[in-house]
Amino acid sequence: MRPAHHDTTTVERGSFALARCSCGWTGPARRSRERARTDARAHESAAPGEA
Ligand SMILES: [Zn+2]
Known part of the structure; x- marks a missing residue:
């Protein structure tokens, strides 16, 4: 799962x-x-809206 709004670098x-x-x-x-x-990958799969 990779939400489009999570663009990590x-x-x-x-x-x-x-x-x-x-x-x-x-x-x-x-x-x-x-x-x-x-x-980064862990963040991408985390719930959106989380700071
Ligand atoms: Zn993000």
Whole structure:
């Protein structure tokens, strides 16, 4: 399931990576991009409207 309004990307900040969504959500800073991508996928399947 992938709601269209959840458009996630991963952003790099120094040696950290974090997930970001078009709905305004930002994931925690991770030390690996894989982790950030996992956060993004978890967010995409989360209930819409959740901050
Ligand atoms: Zn979102």
